Amino acid sequence: MRQGATPQQVEGVVAAVEARGLRAHAIPGAQRTAIGITGNKGAVEMPVFESLPGVLEVIRVSHAYKLVSREVKPDDTVVDVGGVPVGGRTLVLVAGPCAVESREQTLTIARRVKAAGAHLLRGGAFKPRTSPYAFQGLGEKGLEILAEARAETGLPVITEAVDADGVDLVERYADAIQIGARNMQNFSLLKRAGQAKKPVVLKRGMSATLEEFLLSAEYILAEGNYAVILCERGVRTFSDFSRNTLDLSVVPAVKALSHLPILVDPSHGTGRRDKVAPLSRAAAAVGADGVMVEVHHDPDRALSDGPQSITPEMFEGLVRELRQIAPVLGRRI
Numbered sequence: 001m002r003q004g005a006t007p008q009q010v011e012g013v014v015a016a017v018e019a020r021g022l023r024a025h026a027i028p029g030a031q032r033t034a035i036g037i038t039g040n041k042g043a044v045e046m047p048v049f050e051s052l053p054g055v056l057e058v059i060r061v062s063h064a065y066k067l068v069s070r071e072v073k074p075d076d077t078v079v080d081v082g083g084v085p086v087g088g089r090t091l092v093l094v095a096g097p098c099a100v101e102s103r104e105q106t107l108t109i110a111r112r113v114k115a116a117g118a119h120l121l122r123g124g125a126f127k128p129r130t131s132p133y134a135f136q137g138l139g140e141k142g143l144e145i146l147a148e149a150r151a152e153t154g155l156p157v158i159t160e161a162v163d164a165d166g167v168d169l170v171e172r173y174a175d176a177i178q179i180g181a182r183n184m185q186n187f188s189l190l191k192r193a194g195q196a197k198k199p200v201v202l203k204r205g206m207s208a209t210l211e212e213f214l215l216s217a218e219y220i221l222a223e224g225n226y227a228v229i230l231c232e233r234g235v236r237t238f239s240d241f242s243r244n245t246l247d248l249s250v251v252p253a254v255k256a257l258s259h260l261p262i263l264v265d266p267s268h269g270t271g272r273r274d275k276v277a278p279l280s281r282a283a284a285a286v287g288a289d290g291v292m293v294e295v296h297h298d299p300d301r302a303l304s305d306g307p308q309s310i311t312p313e314m315f316e317g318l319v320r321e322l323r324q325i326a327p328v329l330g331r332r333i
């Protein structure tokens with residue numbers, strides 16, 4: 001739509017799309033509203049829409065993914081997570097434990113990361129573990145603890161839902177719903193998250209191509225939830241000195257193809273505590289909208305992902321460095 005198109009003009013186009021049995025997705029942006037059209041079998045009659053009041057241009061999207069593409073929406077999407085904008089000028093710092101282990105553990109870490117400058121708190125109550133014998137998370141009790149940590153620190157909370165049913169519960173407590181790497185192509189989960197009223201943080205599958213990653217995000221937008229944040233967390237390669245290979249080159253690639261914001265998770269991306277700060281700095285430099293890092297006050301006793309969890313002191317040092325790097329890139333913390 002043209003800049004300054006009225007809400008009535010937007011509604012007029014939506015009505016014209018729906019009258020043809022198609023689905024209209026009015027995606028608001030800082031400059032203008034973009035209206036994505038899905039559900040068409042063949043080409044859409046472009047002249048019909050071009051002549052409607054308020055329409056700037058009609059574009060045929062060449063990619064397999066549509067609503068996530070920059071062709072549909074040229075300006076960057078800023079996703080609001082409990083009042084924290086992700087995808088704008090701020091380099092967003094998401095920090096917290098891999099898993100919520102106890103009230104004391106989570107509150108201790110939440111206070112420390114908040115004091116250091118974190119914007120958002122992370123922590124899993126439902127953990128997707130490789131072994132069925134490993135700690136699976138505290139479930140709803142963990143969500144209650146996260147809500148308490150938010151109430152005390154003011155940090156909005158990101159936490160994972162591992163199945164479609166779990167979204168009901170996570171949606172009630174969290175400010176954003178995380179979908180993990182192992183679930184990036186769990187299509188029923190993606191569709192359910194697309195119906196949620198909360199933003200979604202979608203992590204890249206460990207062997208997903210860029211197109212597969214964007215098509216998974218498309219599932220969520222296609223259901224009407226346009227508040228999606230992507231997250232690069234490393235992919236499997238032959239390289240064995242790190243848990244995964246953090247694919248930082250995907251960040252500018254995503255930026256070129258999609259309007260969605262992207263975070264980088266150097267904790268899962270490397271699996272090693274000593275690599276988290278260097279790759280966080282690199283993530284900022286390559287244009288990520290923020291970093292998501294695992295922090296634990298006693299990492300050697302953590303119930304999950306201890307080897308890659310940094311201490312609160314290390315997090316403080318990292319924030320100091322990122323505060324210096326951000327302005328060079330036209331960002332702030």
Ligand code: PEP
Pocket residue numbers: 098124128179180181182203233268
């Ligand atoms: C996590 O964030 O703790 C997690 C399980 O991440 P991933 O899905 O990327 O492995």
Ligand code: MN
Pocket residue numbers: 098099268294304305
């Ligand atoms: Mn983890």
